[in-house]
Amino acid sequence: MAIKDKVDAINEMGTKSYERMNSLSELNMRTWEKLAARQMDAINLLVEQGVRQMKLATESKGVNELVKGEVELAKEVSSRMMEEAKANVELANQVRDAYRDWFQQGMSEVTAEVRKATPSA
Numbered sequence: 001m002a003i004k005d006k007v008d009a010i011n012e013m014g015t016k017s018y019e020r021m022n023s024l025s026e027l028n029m030r031t032w033e034k035l036a037a038r039q040m041d042a043i044n045l046l047v048e049q050g051v052r053q054m055k056l057a058t059e060s061k062g063v064n065e066l067v068k069g070e071v072e073l074a075k076e077v078s079s080r081m082m083e084e085a086k087a088n089v090e091l092a093n094q095v096r097d098a099y100r101d102w103f104q105q106g107m108s109e110v111t112a113e114v115r116k117a118t119p120s121a
Contacts, residue, residue, distance in 0.1 A: 013113065020109075027098055027102055031095050034095070038087065045081070049077045052073060056069040056070065
């Protein structure tokens, strides 16, 4: 292999490495955006629940009505939090698959480059 070929191969590997790292950073950004959106959904749910709880406490006509309302609110928020947990597990699975695909693609590219650069035996 001539020096020019070696320099070209090094330049190509550097460029491809940069592209891989760029695609990883884009994947990271998309992941964090999704996670931040999920977190904001959970915070909004809890704030909404707090407002409803305060409204119930101020508008209840008696202790029995307050306790009954609290139980209903607790059931509703636990149900919605379970839905959020399931959605988060699904998101985690999607993120895992995206990172695995990114890694496998990178490994196949590296393997192809190594095979191309290595003289056949």
